[in-house]
Amino acid sequence: MADNNNQPKVINKSGTLKMTDETAATRKSRDIGGRPFDRRNNRRRGGVRGDVAPKEYDEVTINIDRVSRTVAGGRRMRFKALVAIGNHKNKIGVGVAKGNDVTSAVQKATAKAKKSIVEFAMDGETICHEVETKETGAHVLMKPAAPGTGVIAGGVVRSIIGLTGVKNLISKSLGSTNKVNIAYAVVEGLRQQVPRKDWNKNKGKTAAKADKPAKEAKKSTTAKKASKKEDK
Numbered sequence: 616m617a618d619n620n621n622q623p624k625v626i627n628k629s630g631t632l633k634m635t636d637e638t639a640a641t642r643k644s645r646d647i648g649g650r651p652f653d654r655r656n657n658r659r660r661g662g663v664r665g666d667v668a669p670k671e672y673d674e675v676t677i678n679i680d681r682v683s684r685t686v687a688g689g690r691r692m693r694f695k696a697l698v699a700i701g702n703h704k705n706k707i708g709v710g711v712a713k714g715n716d717v718t719s720a721v722q723k724a725t726a727k728a729k730k731s732i733v734e735f736a737m738d739g740e741t742i743c744h745e746v747e748t749k750e751t752g753a754h755v756l757m758k759p760a761a762p763g764t765g766v767i768a769g770g771v772v773r774s775i776i777g778l779t780g781v782k783n784l785i786s787k788s789l790g791s792t793n794k795v796n797i798a799y800a801v802v803e804g805l806r807q808q809v810p811r812k813d814w815n816k817n818k819g820k821t822a823a824k825a826d827k828p829a830k831e832a833k834k835s836t837t838a839k840k841a842s843k844k845e846d847k
Contacts, residue, residue, distance in 0.1 A: 674698055682713065696724040698711075706734050710723075738810075744811075750797075753797045756789060759783070771798050
């Protein structure tokens with residue numbers, strides 16, 4: 616009588632019934648209707664994890680504060696998050712938001728940061744020129760640095776510059792230590808960067824605008840003097 620491989624066989628002495636390797640390899644699982652399962656399609660929707668596209672922006676949670684608001688029933692506690700996002704090139708954004716818990720506050724701040732992304736100019740791996748910006752009480756000074764200097768900054772400035780392509784920078788915070796205002800001051804300083812090729816063009820335009828009212832004032836004074844002489 617031929618041996619039937621479809622029947623389970625006793626493998627060990629305890630009496631546990633197991634199938635042979637040949638039977639397990641050829642056996643197919645079937646559903647209630649008798650149709651075989653396709654293991655290749657028996658996966659979660661969305662594909663394999665390796666197929667997920669890389670994120671365009673990296674995000675850093677700079678600070679989380681617990682804030683309170685006094686209402687009729689007492690104090691209502693909430694959380695305020697400061698988040699910065701960047702693409703490690705020339706785009707940066709900062710957002711501040713509040714939420715009932717830390718997770719919701721960070722998510723709201725990240726959404727605000729994505730809406731306020733700023734694109735700035737760079738000179739190699741440093742900024743184009745020195746800039747000094749003020750935001751409320753915060754006062755931030757940033758200077759370009761030679762290759763190999765690194766980012767000489769601390770706290771909020773270092774966190775934000777780390778999300779950009781700037782590798783050499785010297786900065787100093789001269790005013791308030793409020794992290795939100797410092798973050799906005801840094802972003803404003805990066806936004807004001809003007810490429811080296813446009814320096815003379817902008818200078819000529821600003822000088823022409825400044826000289827125009829002065830020339831008009833001179834013309835008006837000379838015209839008045841001439842009219843007075845004619846009257847005499």
